[in-house]
Amino acid sequence: MDYEDIRIDTEGPVHTITIDRAQAGNKFRHRTCLELFDALQRFRLDPELRAAVLTGAGEKFFCIGGEHEPATSLDQSQVLPIVDVYQAIDTIPKPVIAAVNGFAVGGGNVLQNVCDLSIAAEHAVFRQVGPMVGSFDAGYGSWYLEDTIGRKRAKEMWYLNKKYSAAQALEMGLVNEVIPAAGLRARAAEVAREISSRSPLAIGGMKGAFSARHNGVSGQARMAHDQQLSLYLRTREAHEVSAAFGARRVPEDESFWS
Numbered sequence: 001m002d003y004e005d006i007r008i009d010t011e012g013p014v015h016t017i018t019i020d021r022a023q024a025g026n027k028f029r030h031r032t033c034l035e036l037f038d039a040l041q042r043f044r045l046d047p048e049l050r051a052a053v054l055t056g057a058g059e060k061f062f063c064i065g066g067e068h069e070p071a072t073s074l075d076q077s078q079v080l081p082i083v084d085v086y087q088a089i090d091t092i093p094k095p096v097i098a099a100v101n102g103f104a105v106g107g108g109n110v111l112q113n114v115c116d117l118s119i120a121a122e123h124a125v126f127r128q129v130g131p132m133v134g135s136f137d138a139g140y141g142s143w144y145l146e147d148t149i150g151r152k153r154a155k156e157m158w159y160l161n162k163k164y165s166a167a168q169a170l171e172m173g174l175v176n177e178v179i180p181a182a183g184l185r186a187r188a189a190e191v192a193r194e195i196s197s198r199s200p201l202a203i204g205g206m207k208g209a210f211s212a213r214h215n216g217v218s219g220q221a222r223m224a225h226d227q228q229l230s231l232y233l234r235t236r237e238a239h240e241v242s243a244a245f246g247a248r249r250v251p252e253d254e255s256f257w258s
Contacts, residue, residue, distance in 0.1 A: 005032040007057070008039055013050035013196040014189050015043045022058035027067040028107065033081045040088040040096075050196035053188045054089075054115060055099035056108075059181060062098070062124065065106030066135075082107055086114045086140040090211050093204030095195050099188035100124045100166075100175065106133075110141040113148055113174065116207065119188050121181035124166040126174060128157045143214055149174050201231065 005028075009016040017039050019026040028036070043052050056062040066080045089096045089111075098115035105127045112118050112126075128145075130136040136158075146154040149172045156162065166178045179187050195203065232238055244251040 001035065001038050003035050003039070005029070006035045006039060010049065011189070012193065013048065014192040015039075015046075015049045015052040016185075016189070017043075017052060017054050018057055019055070019063055020057045022056070022061060024067060025064035025103070026056035026058070026061045026108070027064055028080065028082055028085075028111075029067040029069055030080055033085055036085045037081070037088055040085065040092060044088075044092045044094065049094070050200060051094060051192035052096045053099050053185070053192050054096055054111070055185060055188070056101055058102070059121075060102040061108075062100045062102050062104040063108030063111055064103050065108050065129070082111075083139065086110065089114050090140070091208075091215070093207055094200070095192070095203060095207065097188050097192055097195075099184050100126075101181065101184055103127075105129060106135070107137065107141075110137055110145075113144055114140050117191065118175040119177045119179065119184065119191065120166040120169060120175045121184045122166055122178055123181060124169070124175075124178075126164045126166075126169045127161065129161050130158065132161050147214075 005019065005021055007018040007020045009018070017036065019028065019032065019036075021027060021029075021032065040052070043049050066082060068080065095116040098112035098118040100112050100118055100120040102121065102123065103125045104112045104120075105125070106129050109126050109128055128141070130141075142154065142158070145157065148154075149157070153172055157164075164172070164174070166175065169175045170178045177187070241251045
């Protein structure tokens, strides 16, 4: 699809996705969600891409949540399809790194938290405001936040709607690293390249394991399909059984291990 709300930049194995709505606080609207999902699927399917960086345009906002619009002919739901984006980030067997370049509020904080790693600029601010504006996220925004910063702190974030500085976010484990804003995107790309030098199957297997904990049968299916089945299909056993079936003969067991 043609992108209006996001920008894509690819350098080597690193796929950078930028929400390009700085004038609107990099809020996601319906189109933004569809574009993010499309970009993430392209990232998933391209074997040359090994890690992604997700960030916001400008220096003030990473993302300050959703911009609700009237229902469209594409989707008559009254809510934005952002959960599809969260799920894509969480289940793609490649790492997605958030480069938090400013305010990460509401759905924007959920967005950075669902990423595998988060690197924040020193001026970044983190906040959940749902109960103040008549909204909430009782899925990725609660379970994963509790996993990240603990039950009591997650409830504090949702009930009291405090602002947290980048330094506080680092202390509570909400982000992995805080650096000066000028070096943020370069540092995120550096981390992405470092991860890209690791075994993709090992990284994918670990990501699947982390994701499966909260995703029930779909999480287990992802592990079995994306990792275990992928490895099995490369074995001599899989090739021999398939060849024997096509030739209508009994598989030769000894060929499984030769």
